[in-house]
Amino acid sequence: MPTWRSPAGRSPALxxxxxxxxxGRSVDLLSQFRFEQTDPARFYGAVARDTVDLTNALWTQSTGTDLRDALVLDVGGGPGYFEDAFAELGATYIPVEPDPAEAHAAGLTATRGIRGSGLALPxxxxxxxxxxxxxxxxxxxxPWAMGAEMLRVTRPGGLMILSYTLWYGPFGGHEMGLTHYAGGARAAxxxxxxxxxxxxxxxxxSLFKVTAADGLRWAQTVTGAHLVAAFPRYHxxxxxxxxxxxxxxxxxxSNLxxxxxKE
Incomplete structure (x- = not known):
């Protein structure tokens, strides 16, 4: 039986x-979302810390060791907002970003950034x-072609973590707010x-309708890796x-x- 059909809190990986x-964590993260456009350093700083905590917890649960000396590839990592947070644990962090403007946003540039598409990772x-x-x-x-690419570059025994915003959730429209419930084109x-x-x-x-059902269906088709957890990230x-x-x-x-x- 797939892990996601069982009570999420019972999953060994979680x-x-x-x-x-x-x-308290959920409330703190929710309070940061309003700064995404006006103060991205503050917003991404909070998300970075939470992302590292999540990744380290999953990695430690899976391997018995922390992220020290691990090589972490962040697909769509922008200018490398997460780099310092991963470095604090001794991990090597590499963001992949296709858009040069995003790769140099906020005056940041990751020390090991790669320019490339998540649909064809170099x-x-x-x-x-x-x-x-x-x-x-x-x-x-x-997104599922991107997921397949992410699994391809992950070593056997390694982790692939795909976290995404659900279209029908309250943040599905991003800066368009709740108007996306009237339809994406109309909201735009x-x-x-x-x-x-x-x-x-x-x-x-640059924004598409992606649902939880889409991701869970795709997970059932994946070969060469097994789904160990599926849960709402910010809850x-x-x-x-x-x-x-x-x-x-x-x-x-909100976010799955x-x-x-990887097998």
Missing amino acids: RRFAESATL VADGAVDVCLSSNVAEHVPD RWYARRHGRPPKNLYGT PAWAWWIVRIPGLRELLA VLVFV
Whole structure:
């Protein structure tokens, strides 16, 4: 039986992270989202710390060791907001980013950044210990092709962590707010009319409808790796059960994390 059908908190892969997935953590992260556009360093700093905590907990649960000396590839990592946080644990962090503007955003440039597409990663097979992607899958036209590429570059025994924003959740429209419930194209038109410019995350071009059901269905087709956890990233552990409820998970999960171990 796939892990995601069982109570999420019972998954062995999640046991360590569940200890830190408290209501206080959820409230703190939620409070940071309003700074994504106005103060990205503050927003991404908070997300970076949480991403490292999540990755380290999953890695430690899987391998019995922390991330020291691990090679971490971050697909869609922008300018490397997460680099310092991973370096504190002794991990080598490499972001992959296709857009030069994003790769140099906020005056940052990662020391080991790679320019490339998540749909065709310029990385050898089985080259990294951990391949992760945080809130990127909803911005590519074929997120599951990206997922397959992420698994390709992960070494046997390594982790692939794919975390993405759900379209029908409250943050699915990104800066368009809740207007995305009226349809992505309509929400984009309303945003442009109000602000005099199109949204950064333009529906159908740089923002796409991706659901929890999509990801869970894809996970069932994956070969050469097995799904060890699926849970709502920003929720406290006691609320992870919502991933098991079709429909409800689309509205309330907000962000789904799929965790695979490469065989």
